[in-house]
Amino acid sequence: MSMEDYEKALRLGQKKYREQASSGNYPYLPVLDDLLAQTDIESRTSLGTIDVPLELIVGTSTEGRTTAFASNFMPLLGPDSEFASKWSQLVDALIDEGQRDPIIAYEFMGKYYVVEGNKRVSVSKYLGSVSVYGTVTRIVPKLNDDPEVKLYYEYLEFYNVSHINYIWFSKEGSYRRLMKILDNYTKIPWTDEERALFRSSWLTFNKEFKALGGDKLSCTPADAMLAYIELFDYASLFEDTPATIRSNMTKIWDEFLLIDKDDSVALVMVPNEEAPKKGLLSKLLSPDPEHLRVAFIHNKTAETSAWTYGHELGRAHVEQVFGDTIETCCMDNIEPGDAYAAIEKAIADGYNVIFTTTPEFVNDSLKSAIAHPDIRVLNCSLNIPHRFIRTYYGRMYEAKFLSGVLAGTLTRNHRVGYIADYPIYGMTANINAFALGAKMVDPEVKVYLEWSTLKDSDPYENLKKNDVVIISDKEMINPSDSSREFGLYAEKDGVKTNLAMPIWHWGVFYERIIRSILSGAWKADGETDDLQAVNYWWGMSAGTIDLIYSDKIPSGTLQLVHILKEAICHNHFVPFTGPLLDQDGTLRCEDKVVMPPEDVIVMDWLSDNVIGRIPALDELVDDARKVAVHYGIAPDNN
Incomplete structure (x- = not known):
């Protein structure tokens, strides 16, 4: 049976080899020595014997064994080789006895490179294991302006507090955002119970994410999880059922698509108040103009904040221009923790356009917009890519x-x-x-x-x-x-x-946005690209x-x-x-x-x-x- 396993693994290795070679990529395992030859090293630190995620074991330390494996760690040597015989025997040993000895590996930039135990890693990956335990030495590059190096240093901060090594983000700032969310749930350093709860939550999220096709997205599962808990909170991962988590993911899937998109925000640089052209039949069947009720939700009051005062002048302008055809209300002095409740109350009271005037309210604005897709929600902020709300600012x-x-x-x-x-x-x-x-x-x-x-x-x-x-x-x-x-x-x-x-x-801004809603131009602005958020960034013109x-x-x-x-x-x-x-x-x-x-x-x-x-x-x-x-x-x- 074990030789049959080897032949299956060999076919997987050969397939991966052909894919890599045909696309012009290196078809074998990456070699750490080659990477280090181009890197200034800050330090080497022993991490002891730890649990190593198999998906993060990507290469070998030296080039001696690299051509025996394809880049997915599946074997490439023929079934008659001594290598094949030892690999096959190891299948039986791991199934019967489990892993007896730790592998030896280096960790560099969040990835692991094997010194001893390449075949154990190969067999474990073939058998579908999640991790192996290994004795690991961390090699830290010197800090520089390379975004990947800066992101790695963020990871080190997170690891020193949590000892979690299996999540990886694609953008700077993500580890710190995660730590800020988890501040209310963890101590420094994390306890064993807190690590166990996080791992369980992570596995639940990752399973549902991949079941929906998340492994085909360009963002990492960690990127998606961070976006999820910023909306639904960390506790939702261990309090909600997997079915609820999957349902929530489905609602915000476009948010995941935007995470790693370079042009994730469509900048609307000039107002568009012209209605899309309609045919005769469309004109005859057009409903009456929509009655708008517009709520303005502020963090501070007009008496204590010049920023809020300016937005309240804008609301007064809207009332003066539109008269009785538009209703407005103001909800001020709202703390960030109460913003979601304030938005929900405005919606329950019948307001169908919501302006939240501080970037601190953006996540709560997004959460309400997802729950109420017929409500137009706008947040006053810049460079925040969310598909379900629109953001606005001035040049x-x-x-x-x-x-x-x-x-x-x-x-x-x-x-x-x-x-x-x-x-x-x-x-x-x-x-x-x-x-x-x-x-x-x-x-x-x-x-x-x-x-x-x-x-x-x-x-x-x-x-x-x-x-x-x-x-x-x-x-x-x-x-x-x-x-x-x-x-x-x-x-x-x-x-x-x-x-x-x-x-x-x-006032001019709010007037022109409201006119675009009434004319139908609002809809046209949102049709620039199904995978772009809309940001109104108007200026003096x-x-x-x-x-x-x-x-x-x-x-x-x-x-x-x-x-x-x-x-x-x-x-x-x-x-x-x-x-x-x-x-x-x-x-x-x-x-x-x-x-x-x-x-x-x-x-x-x-x-x-x-x-x-x-x-x-x-x-x-x-x-x-x-x-x-x-x-x-x-x-x-x-």
């Missing part, structure tokens, strides 16, 4: 560029300041656009960057020490705030003079972003700004046009090339004339960290 960087032009013309010492708050997507584009605008009119200008959300830091005092008197600060304040620290202002002898202010016209000026600005300077504004609005000029250099002198965009919007959104670098840096997560105050940990570009140096 504030256009107004910031013009502010930079003003700052560059007004500074007398080639120094201007920029005070940023949250290091999230979009913020870096604002900073760099401001820096580029200032540099356009003053090639020697330096932008001193400070963050208002840093612990134990006074950005105003820091700018004062650097003799910076022209400062770009928060876009707006609410009426109850008597501060003059907003927009672009000059400070002299303690007196602040406001010069210009970038503004969000949320749509009237959703603007810059207002003080009468203290010289007329010649204002004329220049007006010319640039018109050029931006008509797409005759784009602020992010190369050459663009970062602080290290690296060319980020070639000369005369316009940077694609998708690259602008994910900027994680600063322009070469910026003095400052993007703060790490642990440097931020709690409120800022909560937002940045999920939606930010801030590095985590914990």
